[in-house]
Amino acid sequence: MKYSIRSENQLVDYSQSDRSPYLGILWPIPISSSTMSAASVTSSAFRAAVKGAKHWPHKSPALTKAVDNTSNLSVPPEHDLPMGTWSSEQIREAVSDSVMLTWAPGKARHNTPILTHGEGVYLFDDKGNKFLDWTSQAVCSNIGYTVPDNVIDGTTRQMKELPFVYGGLGICEVRARLSSLISSILPGDLQGMVFPSSGSEANEAAIMLARRYTGKYKVINWYRSYHGGTTNSQQATGDFRRWFGGDHVPGFVKAMNPYPLFFDLAGETEAERTQMALNMLEEQILNEGPDTIAMVQFESVVGGGGVVIPPEGYMQGVRAMCDKYNILLHCDEVMVGFGRTGKLFGFQNYEGVIPDIVTAAKGVSSAILPISVCATRKHIMDAFDDKPLGWGSTYQAHPVAMACAYENVKYLLKEDVIGHVNSLEPVFEQAMEAISNNHPSIKQYRHVGMFGCFDVHLPDGSNPQLQHTAIDKAFVEYKKAYTANGLIGLLRPPHLHIAPPLTITKEELVDGFERQDKALYVLDEALGF
Known part of the structure; x- marks a missing residue:
């Protein structure tokens, strides 16, 4: 195979057989007159090139997966029903079709409780269950659900x-x-x-x-x-x-x-x-x-x-x-x-x-x-x-x-809500201490004001779970018992948070700790104590 180029008014041939032994360089060999005609044809393409930075012909892709992007501008009849009248099945269907979660895997939405209303420190679900909010949801519903x-x-x-x-x-x-x-x-x-x-x-x-x-x-x-x-x-x-x-x-x-x-x-x-x-x-x-x-x-x-x-x-x-x-x-x-x-x-x-x-x-x-x-x-x-x-x-x-x-x-x-928090802090402290002494799964506790946490450990004293790992089966069983005892709240093993609404009464606070105490027996057993 030969390559031709015009250099200093003379056609030269770059032949594969005349490669330099160094770096594969092709050295020019003069072309004879008998091959001039073919060389001229070849070189004519080079004579058409100009110095510059011209574009190459290119065509962007055409849309082949066209989708109807018009909107239905009417309100479906089910959305004209008063709030609170959808059935649980309707809610679950809409959640399955259109709802995404954030910090939890999406499939968890199928089992997340449907909450219908709140009152005081309590939340109610679509099945009529009443839950004491033991962590103010994400430690935020500080005055509960009866809005002043x-x-x-x-x-x-x-x-x-x-x-x-x-x-x-x-x-x-x-x-x-x-x-x-x-x-x-x-x-x-x-x-x-x-x-x-x-x-x-x-x-x-x-x-x-x-x-x-x-x-x-x-x-x-x-x-x-x-x-x-x-x-x-x-x-x-x-x-x-x-x-x-x-x-x-x-x-x-x-x-x-x-x-x-x-x-x-x-x-x-x-x-x-x-x-x-x-x-x-x-x-x-x-x-x-x-x-x-x-x-x-x-x-x-x-x-x-x-x-x-x-x-x-x-x-x-x-x-x-x-x-x-x-x-x-x-x-x-x-x-x-x-x-x-x-x-x-x-x-x-x-x-x-x-x-x-x-x-x-x-x-x-x-x-x-x-x-x-x-x-x-x-x-x-x-x-x-x-x-x-x-x-x-x-x-x-x-x-x-x-x-x-x-x-x-x-x-x-x-309403001196902060004074109320301080008045209940001794009750909070006593309950945390009593529960810690009552359950071998509890390693230690901490609290300040109306904010507390139990740390959980295994029988050998080691950590049962890091926060980034999938929830351990022992904590799954604890969560079931927690819910069965009428509590609702965040769970972040190996930490068990307590952060009820700041407006909780003394009687409600004591009741909440009693419910958690019952649930912790399940955790003790599940962890092997």
């Missing part, structure tokens, strides 16, 4: 008068009122407010504003933590839910919690172990580079990871460390803010500590409507007078949600 009249009235009034204002287009009175009220009850100069729609969004806003304020980008979080399901908040999360997002968002650094799962920190006393935990954190900051770290972001009390309360002096040490290295401190109060721990905010359990940023969600509206808050200190607020925050949402500062939160917070304060 002032909350209903204030929310519906706002819906009638001005249902929506885009936050960058106008200011409504309820936004000014809620900002002022929360600023007045927060300690120190925490007074710059935005109101996203969820805890995840509030933490997303905190991360963005910390990075823009400091000009630095790293965020330090505990491994044993949860901060949300949006891109940055999920990466800030320490537990297994971070993996769902691929665990590849840069700028997040994980630190060990002061109470590790499988080892003890060095030290003879708790004070010495606390100092060791602080030394570990400071060495990590130095190795990462303080000038690269925008924020330390910790839950004031670790929630989903087992109600982990930092030891005495730890949060004060973290605050001092942030001051030393010019790093912002953010306390995530999404789960414990607005009274859960017996203080208005969880960080108030740590004397002298004021975070630079605080976020809260669930308790601000008692989950009646979706709203959260991200609050900053005044010097941070002032820094954004001449530049955007860098975070936003269409529903930030939604008037109807703010009206609900405004009236809910006033209710918490006027």
Whole structure:
């Protein structure tokens, strides 16, 4: 086979038989006149080429899987029936056809109970069963299910008068009122407010504003933590839910919690172990580079990871460390803010500590409507007078949600719900201690305010299940007994959370612990005790 090209007005032949022994190079051999005609034909194609970067002919694919994308603009008759009149079969069919779950596999929707209504601290299902809500659902229904009249009235009034204002287009009175009220009850100069729609969004806003304020980008979080399901908040999360997002968002650094799962920190006393935990954190900051770290972001009390309360002096040490290295401190109060721990905010359990940023969600509206808050200190607020925050949402500062939160917070304060929590804390403590002593499956317990957790262990003392693994059959049996005894709530083995509505009565609280006590006998047996 021959290759021809015109070079310096002479046709030359690149013959496979005349390859150089070095690198397979083809050396030019002059072409005789007898082959000129064929060579001319070959070279004519090359003469048609021009120097440049022209496109190749190409045709994009045509749509072959066309689908009818018109909509049915009529309301099917079953949707004109009053709410509450669908049969259980109709609900199950619609759920099977169109409902997706989030943190649970989709097939679980087929067995999720159909809840029809609530009253006080109780929930009712379509079969007439009555359940005591033992974890305020996701630790959020803080005043239960009998919504106070002032909350209903204030929310519906706002819906009638001005249902929506885009936050960058106008200011409504309820936004000014809620900002002022929360600023007045927060300690120190925490007074710059935005109101996203969820805890995840509030933490997303905190991360963005910390990075823009400091000009630095790293965020330090505990491994044993949860901060949300949006891109940055999920990466800030320490537990297994971070993996769902691929665990590849840069700028997040994980630190060990002061109470590790499988080892003890060095030290003879708790004070010495606390100092060791602080030394570990400071060495990590130095190795990462303080000038690269925008924020330390910790839950004031670790929630989903087992109600982990930092030891005495730890949060004060973290605050001092942030001051030393010019790093912002953010306390995530999404789960414990607005009274859960017996203080208005969880960080108030740590004397002298004021975070630079605080976020809260669930308790601000008692989950009646979706709203959260991200609050900053005044010097941070002032820094954004001449530049955007860098975070936003269409529903930030939604008037109807703010009206609900405004009236809910006033209710918490006027009815002294936090005082009620503190009055029941001794009952809570005694019940947890009695149950721990009564059941060999319980390794230990922790609580603060109306927030508690039992840790479960096996007969040999080992951990029965990590949170990211499929639920063990022993906990499946416990869940059945839990439900059979009239309790409903989240289950996060090996941790058993207790977080009833803050408005629960003493009699209801004692009753709830008695029900859990009965269910735990099933767990004892299932684990081999």
